[in-house]
Amino acid sequence: MPLVSHATSVPVTVDEDKCIAEKGCTVCVDVCPLDVLAIHPDRKKAYMQYDECWYCMPCEVDCPTGAVKVEIPYLLR
């Protein structure tokens, strides 16, 4: 069957003013157990690429600049 994409909200937000990924930081991407964060190839900032989150928070707690904010996924709120 053919595939389509549909939009969904993601529970993790990165404050791009605080994120220092362009200086080489990848901490949040490294620690996430579900591997759902990535560095955006154009913007050079971290972002949530997949809505597959356990809201466990290593990304937020380990970020050196406090750029990451984890919220509860909408379906469980």
Add this chain to the structure above:
Amino acid sequence: MTYGPNVTEVETDILVIGGGTGGPMAAIKAKEKNRGLRVLLLEKANVKRSGAISMGMDGLNNAVVPGYATPEQYVKEITVANDGIVHQAAVMAYAQGSYPMIRYLDQLGVKFEKDGAGEYNMRKVHHLGTYVLPMPEGHNVKKVLYRQLRRLQVQVTNRFMATRLLTAADGRVCGAIAVNTRTSEFLVIRAKSVVLAAGAAGRLGLPASGYLYGTYENPTNCGDGYAMAFHAGAELANLECFQINPLIKDYNGPACAYVTGPLGGYTANNKGQRFIECDYWSGQMMLEFWRELQGGNGPVYLKLDHLAEETISTIETILHSNERPSRGRFHEGRGTNYRQRMVEMHISEIGFCSGHSASGVWVDEHAQTTVPGLLAAGDMASVPHNYMLGAFVNGGIAGETAAAWCAEQPLVGFDPAQVVAEQQRVLAPTLRTDGFTANEMEYKTRRLVNDYLQPPKVTAKMRIGQERLAEVREDLKQLVARDPHELMRALELQSILDCADLAAAASLYRTESRWGLYHMRVDHPHANNADWFCHSMHYKDPNGGIAHRKRPVDPYVVPVADHEMGAYHELRIPVAAE
């Protein structure tokens, strides 16, 4: 031997699969036993923050500390809580290793609660004995483990997901195949011994919210370990004894028994009344919980609003900062404050997990599975009610057994056709451009698990479930993965489907009810000790299907009198006559 451009082959003495809790301890103890051994720790995520204890832990649920309990008392309690179906020698090995492991972790820098005199501050939660040791500052467990892995020069390989074990002509394990979750590169690892510590099968049932990753277990633990053991020919024990936990409604955090219980919190019905004597998680407790939900007295609540402000803020600090720190945000979002009203609770999705119940790959007291050279520990191994300390102790035992095995056994070869076949299986979804996605196939599988397999278990429903799951299996021919991340999910889906088939077959095999809600069979409502006082063993038959056999319960090392065996069946508080 080369298999193509995307395959690297490495050699080690001991391969540990899963770098969560039990896996790191297996690697550490193997190295401590023999520093000359090469030990490779393979992890799907990143060892620094992987597994159930990724953020730390609130406490030890099952600590056997001198002065509070003896190993014999603990073995008895766990035997009774499991309706007698336990391999006591393995529970005893855990109980005896419990206190030395606490001392070891303490010495490495893990913080446990102590009183003014420096003694461990033990709390009573179980029905009979005192086994809970709080860790209000338990966030550093992973850091401590990581430091020790570095110190002992364990080789850590992150972001590789093991997909199948390699076996030699004589049936022994001799390595594994793994796939990089970001590049889809293959790694073939040759090893003398393999320790499986890949956690629970936590993505089996679907949480009531419908969110695939809103599971009680860390969703990386999707049952890969169970599936790999099954395909390598290992026997899996008592899988029908599902894991089902009492959680905050819609939030996958545990709450009641271990943290709030010792401080005066309890489970209450919609009248604010206590209905179970003991909040320790057992099948019997879950049955009473379920009955209350069904019987018109639900919802069931976590009751804290009667406690003093000081106590509530202590509870808040622990629950909102340690193992599930997003809990505070969840409550905030709903305007829930422990001080003002009770918090709604619910029953979790089903899973396999020995850490909390008794469904796991069979292991003896040396952590040995039924496949030579293959060890297992933690949530996926059959030692019941293991929890975190069990993963550490049995992981340590597995590491020592593996080291001893390596001292005597050579590295053996395997038929390269195994690798080629596995490459084809793994890569098949990447060769398609249309079909079904892993996400939708996973949703469907887990929705079927909820509809047909979760207790109360009804024979006719489980048979329909099997038919529908077989249709999903047919659809694997159309599974699509467009990039390495989707491929990881596609492989996970296949483990989930294997576990769903095992859950159905195992539940149908045991024609009695046992372990409270965990195996409540409506068509066979009573326990039948004459025919079923045994372990049920599930394994792969020569045609790839699921075979079963009974394994007698070994003679107890700690005798339990008949009148003691029923203790966990008397958990309901009788309603006072009006």
